[in-house]
Amino acid sequence: QEIPTIQIIDASKYVGQTVKIGAWLRQKRGSGKISFLQLRDGTAFFQAVVVKADVSEQLFERSKGLKQETSMYVTGEIHEDTRSSFGFEMAVSDIEIIGESHDYPITPKEHGTDFLFDERHLYLRHLKPFATLKIRNTLVAASYEFFNQEGFTKLDAPFLTGSAAEGTTDLFETDYFGESAFLAQTGQLYAEAGAMAFGKVFTFGPAFRAEKSKTRRHLTEFWMIEPEMAFTHQEESLVVQEHYIAFLIEKVLEKNDQELDILERDKDLLRSYTQLPYPRVSYDDAIKLLQDNDFDVEWGVDFGSPEETFLANHFAKPIFIINYPKAIKAFYMKRHPTRDDIVISADLLAPEGYGEIIGGSEREDNYDLLKARIEEQKLDMAEYEWYLDLRRYGSVPHSGFGLGLERMVTFVTGEEHIREAIPFPRMINRLRP
Ligand code: 4AD
Ligand code: MG
DSSP states (O other): OOOOEEOGGGGGGGBTSEEEEEEEEEEEEEOSSEEEEEEEOSSOEEEEEEEGGGSOHHHHHHHHHOOTTOEEEEEEEEEEOTTSSSOEEEEEEEEEEEEOOOSOSSOSSOOOHHHHHHTHHHHTTSHHHHHHHHHHHHHHHHHHHHHHHTTOEEOOOOSEESSOSSOSTTOOEEEETTEEEEEOSOSHHHHHHHHHHHSEEEEEEEEEOOOOOOOTTOOSEEEEEEEEEETOOHHHHHHHHHHHHHHHHHHHHHHOHHHHHHTTOOHHHHHHTTSSOOOEEEHHHHHHHHHHTTOOOOTTOOOOHHHHHHHHHHHTSOEEEEOOBGGGSOTTBOBOSSOSSBBSEEEEEETTTTEEEEEEEEBOOOHHHHHHHHHHTTOOHHHHHHHHHHHHSSOOOEEEEEEEHHHHHHHHHTOSOGGGGSSSOOBTTBOOO
């Protein structure tokens, strides 16, 4: 009978059978009589046991000589193992070494963060990055699922652009056959064109911002999901946003139990964030609340991390701060019908110090007002003519928002720093590997 080659994740289906698994050695320990091999294959982590009395002298010696990250095929019988969190282990009957590994740099001892990210191409193999990026994958898949089921069309926005949409200060400029181009800060303006063609669209792609800020929430390259909806006002958009966030959290709770355990994330706390609705707090009220709690803030300021942390923690769940001052928000946000100093916008702030995970707004749909805003901000009008066309030809109320994927990953996983939330982080001081 031929021995099946399986993946670790499927071990439970093969209890009592002999199987073969392609795996890497994470760690090993043992004595003169037994070796315990901690293995991983990209689907899960488990232990294989080599008992000296049950195998040839040669195989036992081979198992003792294995080095960290050596790749191999291990063959053996699957047993239930109630002591391990995975629940199964293998009694090894053969080991075939595939790729040797010598002096693997990430040893079981503690390493500094800089070192681990210098070795990110290898660090990906380790427990915490594995768990975090598996959850990221769930969030990506669940985003497609959510927007597909809600009738959105995925519309790809370009990454090389001629214009700035989120302020002109943090643009990455590049040479484009003799003229200058910018790496996209957002796909939004293109999503708006898409919404006028398809009703409801979403983009998903990298966004680039030459952020000079070294914070635990900022990357220079991050991924953003940007839904845009025609015939939609802000309040309707907020309902979509909170359902989307609750859907994402539910999917992670459903699909990533093991990963949340690895990361020691409090699942009950996460589950509490699926309770809707999320509070809507006006910017005006947020300022008052902050002042009442001894924050030195005045109407008109943008919130920093301490303010955002306080506000969301005050409600112990994600909250929308709505209708920010016009002066601190982007040119495309819709004027308030009765107040000239605020725009119809909303940021979703996550609790526990994770801060803004979504930025969104209703869009200025009036041609003259939008044109005036472009002029006010001294943007190059010629670059926005196509965008103004969307208001020239059948303009409608429309709203949209952008979820920062890595901010969401950081929040859901409970990680301290956003660099953990992306395979190869790009920050002011990191371009490699
Ligand atoms: O608030 P932002 O700048 O909004 C936009 O870009 C809009 N065009 C979105 C839209 O309405 N379609 O960015 C949206 C989100 C933020 O809430 C945050 O989660 C994330 O993108 N983000 C960043 N994530 C990591 N690093 C950075 N430097 C980020 N800047 C924004
Ligand atoms: Mg924002």
